[in-house]
Amino acid sequence: MTTILLTGSTGLVGSRLLPRLVAAGHDCRALVRRDTELPDGVTAVRGDLDEPASLRAAVEGVDAVVHLAALFRTTDEAAIWQANLDGTRHLLEAVSTHAPGARVVMASTGNVYDATAIRPSREDDACSPGAAYPASKVAAETLLRESGLTWSILRLPFVYGEGDGHLASISALAPRFGLHPAHTYSVAHHRDVAGLVHLALSGVTDGRIVNLTDDAPVTVWEMARLGGGDPVDGSAAPLENPWSGRMDGSLARELGFRPEVPTIHAAAAAGIL
Template sequence: MGDSLRRVLVTGAAGRLGGAVLGELAACGVAVTALVVEEAPGSAADRVVVGDARDPGAVADALDGVDAVIHLAALASPEVAAPEVVFGTNTQATFVVLNEAGRAGVGRVVLASSLSITGLPFARSTPRPQPAYLPLDTALPSRIEDPYALSKQVDEATAAMMHRRYGMVVPALRFPFLGDRERLAAHAARLARDPASGAAEVWSYLDLRDAARACVMGLTGREVAGAPVLFVAAPDTLSATPTRELLAAHLPDVPCRVDFAGHVVPIDLAPARAVLGFTARYPYPVEGRVRCEK
């Protein structure tokens, strides 16, 4: 990998996923430039650029000597800022990073998208919207009600446009709930106490180490072309309750196109396997889960 990737720019490198990506690239022997809003000690990147991903000048500086980009910089929830700030920050950063990368001749950019693009996790309407069918896939009709999900929809459209404009390969990875073992354990405990709270995300998750691997595989995979959109998640749910029981109790009216035996997550992960060759290596241990209370 080190021979094909000389230097990778990681935006949002100070975030939870950003740190995992820096570690994964370092383990692969790839030089890294980190674009961060504020410099912090202990970065695994050998070059750090302090600047905003919405600033073309800062991004152009960070792209010096770079031949690939992993774009993670974003406000990660509709609840962290005013709606116009969440939407504007995320979409402008994605446009600037991809446009500057295209102008610089960068051939591939991995874009962090989100399962929240379905519109379900942050929906406020009553009754809460449900998916048109399961498993979740990229053809699922959107039920977006919040600025974060809308920003991800625009980000994916921007990726497709930049592919047409510059010929860049721009895979967008739709991530579920991400965490290290401690964060996943806390989330599993919440789902055990209130299993209904996991229905909007179909009880999905992914270990940060796997999320970082998926990002790097998006840069190196030979089958990646154009601007594919891929759900990336662990193959099982983060619940001790079998998937059929979860669906029967909390999404009983949603048509299921396949039989979800065991704890299989109701997301179509086949495209990620076919395009990236990705399967999760770090499933959360079954013995660490607590069965959901009925």
């Protein structure tokens, strides 16, 4: 049995990943700042990534750490950097000191890639993040890669499914962030986030950055429609760069990953949006 610490366990991704880790037979700990409801079989460990001294009890004795905790949808850039870079630094220092043999799997984002890309972005492409959230994730990736620990980095796309509300938010997010209705984005279902995390925990992705995508990108217009929100205005100016937001998922498939939910339309047909 593998003992795993999960950060970000109450978030959109973590709350759906945690019960799947338990179901797979792992002994799971969840880092929490306050009392919260967790799946049966999960040990809550009180701690805060902003408080390094609180992390020793969380990491001692673990075989792996799955680091999902992140801050992004806020205009407070200082808070973003504190959570995503400083928080990661504190966690890695705790693992290095108290569980140096543990494998660290960190979630990052496809937003780190250059928005002027001329094809779907690959893991070895240069990163050119234009905002605090992806910039802080690139910096956190560097910390992990240089930590001396056993690591892998999973760059996630737009994640959806299981009634998480993410698709339903597109109608509001599109005008806020200037998302073109015809723009296609790489996406993945929560089931496939879990699938790639399971692969990473096996050691297959050690020392690698790996993109996660399903088999077909989807337009902002389609996401809004599938999410049941207000229609996204389709009269926008011509699309500047159709490749921005697209990731190449070839490496994951070479390593053995196969999406359980191949497309968002398959998810709709199965009733698992």
